[in-house]
Amino acid sequence: MNVMNEQTKSQDVKSMNSYLAPRVRDIPPSGIRKFFDLASGNKDVITLGVGEPDFVTPWHVREACVFSLERGRTAYTSxxxxxxxxxxxxxxxxxxxxxxxxxxxxxxxxxxxxxxxxxxxxx
Incomplete structure (x- = not known):
């Protein structure tokens, strides 16, 4: 990410923080979030954390999801x-x-x- 994008991101966060109540704004980030951020910056680390796959979801799976939504299957399951x-x-x-x-x-x-x-x- 270039310096300009980092500055814009920092300004956006500051702007967003002005809308939060102090007790919410002052909640420290979780230790696991700090770990994930640290691991994501190191190419030699394999993180098993957030559960985001390193591939695009196959089309037939996405299509099945859309079809299910169109049929109204939006409730929690067992x-x-x-x-x-x-x-x-x-x-x-x-x-x-x-x-x-x-x-x-x-x-x-x-x-x-x-x-x-x-x-x-x-x-």
Missing amino acids: NAGMIELREAIASYLYDSFAVSYDAKDQILVTVGGSEAIDLALRA
């Missing part, structure tokens, strides 16, 4: 994930690895790797 997705995962595991899991009781879908690791360690 905490375990949609049963159709869990059944598809069970089918994939059976077809690919010849292992059987009950989609209803033995598979759950998390919102990301951090949640999956946390739940696995807690179990």
